[in-house]
Amino acid sequence: MAWIETLGAAVRHFLEYAGDLAHLAAKAVGGLLKLDGARARVVVPVLKAQLRFTGENGVWLVAGAGGILGAVTLLQAYAQLAGFGPGQYTGTLLSAVILRELGPVLASVLVIGRSGTAIAAELGTMRLGEEVEALEAHGVDPSQYLLAPRLLGTIGSLFALMIFLDAAALLAGYAVSAAKLGTPWGVFWGQVRDAIGLQDFALTGLKAVVFGTFIAVQSCYFGLSVKASQTEIPQVVTRAVVAALVSVFIADGIFVALLYG
């Protein structure tokens, strides 16, 4: 019956992990809600720094990736659907494939690579330098000063980056469509507008909240789990990346199953 013990231990370990994440997320949100004027003045610069690093500094990378994704998707579609008049579906195809699915996931992957790693490494280093303990010892709540701005900054940045990625993909897609098939802008834009609605915009926002929460909370969790040694930092960064990727993919699968399944 050793396998039952192994299975039980794995389930217990997962439940403990999920509980820890939920606790950390609750602390971050609670910290955010309890910010008063004085504390907000201290935390807002941290939030701005997170938005600048995750959002502003990542725009060109994300836009470039979106542009390539949009162009490649259409080139592949034209190659595979040559006999079906693919020009009629250019905008629809891009909207369905990129705006609804690949865009949010690709933006999340890039944010995990750029910012999730940075958050985990930064908090791990702060842990080793007794910086987190120094905050606690002197009445500065780490959930307000460290967790809340990283959570909010990641969600806000991710939402903005998803929009940038979608826009870049659409523009690149249009460029390919215009070059290959001579599709006029008005026709292309009409297809896009017919294909997407307000609910798609809301879904992008919802995905930004869910994916951004997974990325920020897990990056903080693993970063803060560093205990004694510099060698733990690359290990926790790897764990944060893997956990964030897996959770984003699973969450996206659940979204697809619920909405289109």
Place this chain on the structure above:
Amino acid sequence: MDEGLIASGLALSAPDGRVILRDASLEIPSGGRVWIEGPPGSGKRALLKVIAGLLRPEQGEVRLGGICLWPGDGAMALRGRLRTGFAFAQGGLLSNQTLRDNLSLPLRFAGRSAVEVEGVLDRLGLSEMADLRPHALGARARKLAQLGRIELLQPEAVFLSEPLEDLEGPDLALAEALIQGWSADPARLIVAAAETADARVLPGARRVRLEAGRIQPIEGAP
């Protein structure tokens, strides 16, 4: 602070499994002063963190000023109820903030004025380094900055980990004067940890020794 510090039955292990605390207990009345002595690696820094609510013990209870730290949220349970100050043996300053911001952050977070920061920096001879970040400072400046942060906060309970390490000459005198100034307040609880106690800094302080995970009084010491 009506009640002092009560720690009982503390147990703690290092990540490698080495026992740091084993059924360790310590009681300090309000306004009490205690030196925790012990050889390097004995766990006195860890003990200091546990009783300050910064490190969760595996077992045991800690109450400070009548507020339960462990089991519980540690130092976060003290927010808005009791101020503490902690001088770390190493680290303890935010690496992405200047010295000035490190000193003013707890004040600004509590909604208090930070006008005294410049005066304290000046007193400690740190004014010229105020815009530098900790990595650009020497050990003495970092140590004094931590003491300066406590001076600004004027907390009800002070925890000092190797407070005089790396200091000599005028810097040592400055640090001693600060700590003696804090001990002039009869209600303030002060706990310091070092390899050997310095009786001049905390006159009349009770001396205990951490050995094999247990806290024991030092024979012949007050």
